[in-house]
Amino acid sequence: MPIIVNVDVMMARRKMSLTELAAKVDITLANLSILKTGKAKAIRFSTLEAICQALDCQPGDVLEYIPAADNSPSEG
């Protein structure tokens, strides 16, 4: 997926542990782990808001768009 979740980078910058963030955002460690490993299919605005508030950052700091490499053969 070309959307990269940089929660772990922001956590490292804020020197915050996974457990601490989970407690602040009030989501389970399992769900936070899904988000961190990039397995999540979607994120609610409310969760994003809570994460941004807990990490004191902007949504753009947490999410990043990297275009996927185009493997299809070129025409012509």
Add this chain to the structure above:
Amino acid sequence: MPVSGPKLLINKKLLFFNKKYLQNKKQSCIFASSFHKQNCLVMQTTKNTGLPKILRYLFLCLTCFGAIWWLLNLSAYIRVGDNGATIRGWVTTVGDSQHTVVPHPDGSGDLKMYNFGERKFVMLEFSEMQGMLKLRYLGYMLLENLKYILVVFGLYQMYLIFRNLDLGLIFRDEQIRRIRLIAVAVLVFPIANQIASRIIAGVTYEAEGHRITTAIPPLLSEQIVLGGLLALMLFALAEVFRSGAILQQEQDLTI
């Protein structure tokens, strides 16, 4: 043992931080209560009803009852004693080609009644064990038993479905697999019945003072049509559950 000065100070500090943490936690809980509600929505919708629990145990009882019923019948099917061997089961008999004329109860003419054959539960007794050990009779016996096995299997799958429903696991891959298995069982049951009737067709025996001959039942019998329709409905239900499982997976992976 009394606590010394510095340790007591540390304990007090810890207590202070704990209190502070709890206050923060309370605030964050109020702030994040809406997320919690959203996360628990799926569980709440499936938790409160007692119907799945009742159905779960009902199907467990039915499965046990069906298994006992089959085992009791099995002992009758393969009863081998001094007097020979016995096979029991349902057969279709040959009807009369002639119709019977019966006066109408209202007096408005006559009723013509045709007998196209009927289903009878029969017991075929063989004076010698070897008489039963023919492919025809063994096949019939196997198919008759397969029908019981399919019923018990279907009931057990229903029990497993309602057990998962009771546990709140609705749209799962194993549920879809179970619904498909029940659909296959529902489809195979009348087919097994049809084949069993065709295998045994042509046997003549004495009953009720008449000679009765087993006949080939119609290909599109009521059982086959109803079984086919029910199987189609169950396959459609499995597809609905498959779509539900995809939505459930997306919901589970939405943080």
